[in-house]
Amino acid sequence: MGPLLSATIDNRNCAQQSEAVRHSLPYARAGQVIGLLGGSFDPAHEGHVHITKMALKRFGLDRVWWLVSPGNPLKQAGPAKMEKRLAHARAVMDHPRVQVTDIETHTGTRYTAATLEALQRLYPGVHFVWLMGADNLAQFHRWQDWQGIMERVAVGVIARPGTRGAARNSVAAQTFGAAKLPGRASRLLGRRTPPCWCFINVPMSDASSTRIRQAGEWKADT
């Protein structure tokens, strides 16, 4: 087989693969603002539901997609099986504008920077907003290519009990201080050109997956 033919077949395989990935993904059209809440969801709980509803309202989002992670790259211990976490998350989060997905299984990405790059390639013209609790902002500078994430998408941060100070003093908050949108303007977040991030001070939920696991209400392999 000549090099030209082999390259054509490779390209076709590649196109078929990305078509298959596209079929496994939720629908969004250009111009929509989609919030992405990535997490281990091991298990999903009322705190996730609460911040999702707050984000929909306060960040002016059209939809939120939960990205149930194959595994947080910074966590040593693996979470419960994907099918189990997905099923539970779908039972917990029942809202017409929220979809619970395993997108990273289909894109084959684990690091958030790579996931966002893949999603922007798959959804041209869609505005993505990365959502996270304040605890994650505090350690955001440990994520792979975290500055690249800030340059790529808007970031919406939601208050979490006991983490406000650490979030405010975090490397990310300090480094991108000039790109902070005041909470009163939070609805504009999704349509701003990154870097742009916003912290919303909302009524808080103290629910946590760690607490649920420690109480023995969720077992990894059952």
Ligand SMILES: Nc1ncnc2c1ncn2[C@@H]1O[C@H](COP(=O)(O)OP(=O)(O)OP(=O)(O)O)[C@@H](O)[C@H]1O
């Ligand atoms: N009660 C909460 N308030 C605000 N943000 C939350 C809350 N619970 C989870 N989040 C956020 O939701 C995202 C996914 O969280 P995750 O699935 O890790 O749940 P968790 O309760 O933090 O889990 P764990 O205790 O295992 O670390 C993260 O951005 C996290 O900050």
Ligand SMILES: O=C(O)c1ccc[n+]([C@@H]2O[C@H](COP(=O)([O-])O)[C@@H](O)[C@H]2O)c1
């Ligand atoms: O990309 C990274 O380096 C990175 C490091 C830590 C966490 N994340 C992502 O942050 C989200 C929250 O993770 P978790 O385990 O705290 O629920 C989830 O989508 C992870 O993939 C991403």
